[in-house]
Amino acid sequence: MICNNVLQAVGGTPLVRLQRMTGPEDAQVLVKFEGVNVGGSVKTRTALKMIEEALECARRLACEEGLFCGISSGTNVVAALRLAAKLGPGKTVVALAPDTGERYFSTPLLAK
Numbered sequence: 001m002i003c004n005n006v007l008q009a010v011g012g013t014p015l016v017r018l019q020r021m022t023g024p025e026d027a028q029v030l031v032k033f034e035g036v037n038v039g040g041s042v043k044t045r046t047a048l049k050m051i052e053e054a055l056e057c058a059r060r061l062a063c064e065e066g067l068f069c070g071i072s073s074g075t076n077v078v079a080a081l082r083l084a085a086k087l088g089p090g091k092t093v094v095a096l097a098p099d100t101g102e103r104y105f106s107t108p109l110l111a112k
Helices: 043-065 069-088
Strands: 016-018 030-032
Touching: 043 069
Parallel strands: none
Antiparallel strands: 016 030
16 A cells, blocks of 8 residues: 555554464454554544544634634534533533634644
8 A cells, every 4th residue: 555645544454364373164364453553553543533523623613603723622622512412401511722723824724
């Protein structure tokens, strides 16, 4: 696999077929070889998804709510929205917006 950037490699963890530990009549056994994953861990895909959700939420906060916050604020709001959905109607959830978006002018936050 040839990638143009490291993000394209996330999720491309190879599967290795076990040849000697199973008999010919046994089911095929594949081992996900996470040690060669770009981040070296199964958490790489989870972390990438969290970053993408935080970035999208920060964009929405700016466009839909007029709040120019940073990506960490996006993370907090994503978590608050999920918690609010679990708690149901009538509950109040407070999310902190710990930073402004000024330092993100030249980042993917404003790319779309």
